[in-house]
Amino acid sequence: MQVRVRTFAVLRERSADRDTLDLPDGATLADAWRAFAARYPAVQPHGDYVRGALNGAYAGWDERLADGDEVAWLPPVSGGTRSAITAAPIDVAALEEEVAGLEHGALVTFVGRARRRADDGREVLELDYEAFPEMAERILSGIVAEADATWPGSVTAVMHRTGSVPLGEAAVAIVTAAAHRAEAYEANRFVIEAIKQRLPIWKRERFADGSEWKRPGA
Numbered sequence: 001m002q003v004r005v006r007t008f009a010v011l012r013e014r015s016a017d018r019d020t021l022d023l024p025d026g027a028t029l030a031d032a033w034r035a036f037a038a039r040y041p042a043v044q045p046h047g048d049y050v051r052g053a054l055n056g057a058y059a060g061w062d063e064r065l066a067d068g069d070e071v072a073w074l075p076p077v078s079g080g081t082r083s084a085i086t087a088a089p090i091d092v093a094a095l096e097e098e099v100a101g102l103e104h105g106a107l108v109t110f111v112g113r114a115r116r117r118a119d120d121g122r123e124v125l126e127l128d129y130e131a132f133p134e135m136a137e138r139i140l141s142g143i144v145a146e147a148d149a150t151w152p153g154s155v156t157a158v159m160h161r162t163g164s165v166p167l168g169e170a171a172v173a174i175v176t177a178a179a180h181r182a183e184a185y186e187a188n189r190f191v192i193e194a195i196k197q198r199l200p201i202w203k204r205e206r207f208a209d210g211s212e213w214k215r216p217g218a
Contacts, residue, residue: 001025001027002021002068003065004069004071005019006018006071006072014042014046023065030062033050050073051073052071053072054071082099085140086159086160087163089161090159099157105178106183107175108184108187112172114167124208129202129204130202131200135200140160144158147187150190153183156177157174158173159173172192
């Protein structure tokens, strides 16, 4: 079957305004997104933020498609908060692009990376993060909403990795845009501290000597 595709805003800029996809019978909205992202790799970093629409209405990713349907990929509404738990590498530049606007004079980015040495000096091979994903998504969204309410006019985007994170890669990225630097710094710091205290994500450090150490927090 064939479905029509429309894109908007940053997704349109990184792919095409309109396109068509040939999909097998019984394909879902999620299958259509995977096929589209394979055709346009530049949209892949936005996958955790995208919402799908089917024939002019929001639809779930498991919604089945029919021949002739029109699907649309919708980025977050301008000014909205953004948060995601993801197993994919974090594109920090894409996060910055999502939140930074002409009204924002300050942009603060915090990136927590997997490092070679643990606090006790042992050599780390990689980090592994385990999450309670449904609860983590809800809590992370609430943390970002709380930051927005505390520092009006600020906009924050957050992504936290799960699974294995190689050395040097980002485990968490927080980007805050605001009119002034004080608000941007304060909101950004609030979010990382709240993540460490509240988010149901656990870190396991894998050491070169074969041992492991698991602890709560980012």
